[in-house]
Amino acid sequence: MNDQQSTADTQLLPALRTENLVAGYEPRVLLRNLFLEVDTPSFVAIVGHNGCGKTTLFRTITGQLPYSGNVWLNGRNLRTVRRPATAGLLAYLPQRTVVGFPIRVRELVVMGRYRQHGLLSTYSTADYQLADAALAAVTATHLADQDFTLLSGGEQQLVWLAQLSLQDAPLYLLDEPTQQLDVYYRRRVFDLMQAWVVEQRKTVLCITHDLDNLLTLSGYLLNLSHPQPYLEPLTPSSVRAAKEFLEASPL
Numbered sequence: 001m002n003d004q005q006s007t008a009d010t011q012l013l014p015a016l017r018t019e020n021l022v023a024g025y026e027p028r029v030l031l032r033n034l035f036l037e038v039d040t041p042s043f044v045a046i047v048g049h050n051g052c053g054k055t056t057l058f059r060t061i062t063g064q065l066p067y068s069g070n071v072w073l074n075g076r077n078l079r080t081v082r083r084p085a086t087a088g089l090l091a092y093l094p095q096r097t098v099v100g101f102p103i104r105v106r107e108l109v110v111m112g113r114y115r116q117h118g119l120l121s122t123y124s125t126a127d128y129q130l131a132d133a134a135l136a137a138v139t140a141t142h143l144a145d146q147d148f149t150l151l152s153g154g155e156q157q158l159v160w161l162a163q164l165s166l167q168d169a170p171l172y173l174l175d176e177p178t179q180q181l182d183v184y185y186r187r188r189v190f191d192l193m194q195a196w197v198v199e200q201r202k203t204v205l206c207i208t209h210d211l212d213n214l215l216t217l218s219g220y221l222l223n224l225s226h227p228q229p230y231l232e233p234l235t236p237s238s239v240r241a242a243k244e245f246l247e248a249s250p251l
């Protein structure tokens with residue numbers, strides 16, 4: 001990062017800020033008084049036991065769940081935004097997304113441009129060029145003309161990543177994006193997320209159980225199984241400590 005860039009970044013609002021955030025599903029509280037301040041740009045790996053509330057955090061930030069406390073997205077209070085994704089504040093890749101009709105991969109990816117056009121409108125040549133570039137970035141150019149519903153789970157995941165990158169929001173939320181990928185593509189997806197941060201100044205929050213792949217990354221670690229979760233620098237030792245913690249204690 002050069003001096004000019006770092007000065008510019010210090011003037012940016014945090015991509016995400018939570019204050020005393022409490023959320024869950026009645027009667028169970030999963031997020032308890034969570035205080036977070038996530039820099040713009042940065043990478044945050046979110047880890048924790050199954051069922052500890054990782055997806056619940058994303059569902060809360062995306063405005064799908066009631067909560068108490070406060071959430072700000074790029075300085076905007078979440079209570080004043082009806083749909084944060086439509087407002088361009090974030091883009092969200094959930095764990096599972098089912099497509100129930102045959103559709104060409106390229107057509108699905110170009111829909112990442114929906115904010116510029118509306119979901120069912122006609123996309124321009126420039127939009128398709130962006131879709132092709134997004135597919136190339138995830139090394140999925142060879143899938144462009146195939147029927148999405150006939151792809152393997154891992155191939156479908158690459159396509160969703162390409163679509164997400166076209167949404168061009170400042171904050172990306174990815175829920176276990178490497179879940180169905182083989183070792184090669186898992187590595188590539190982590191490299192891609194780091195490139196979004198470094199080259200495009202995005203803030204990326206990624207839920208993952210793939211701790212081994214975090215060892216070489218930079219950013220922050222958030223262990224939501226911890227009794228009082230906090231952001232700590234992502235280093236080989238913090239990842240090893242989180243791994244030991246998660247292996248030693250059940251939820």
Ligand SMILES: Nc1ncnc2c1ncn2[C@@H]1O[C@H](COP(=O)(O)OP(=O)(O)OP(=O)(O)O)[C@@H](O)[C@H]1O
Pocket residue numbers: 025030048049050051052053054055056057
């Ligand atoms: N709509 C719902 N109503 C009631 N309970 C729910 C609902 N959705 C999720 N839960 C419960 O809340 C808990 C936390 O779910 P969440 O999906 O946030 O876990 P997670 O940390 O993302 O887990 P995983 O690593 O398995 O994906 C789980 O025990 C789950 O069963």
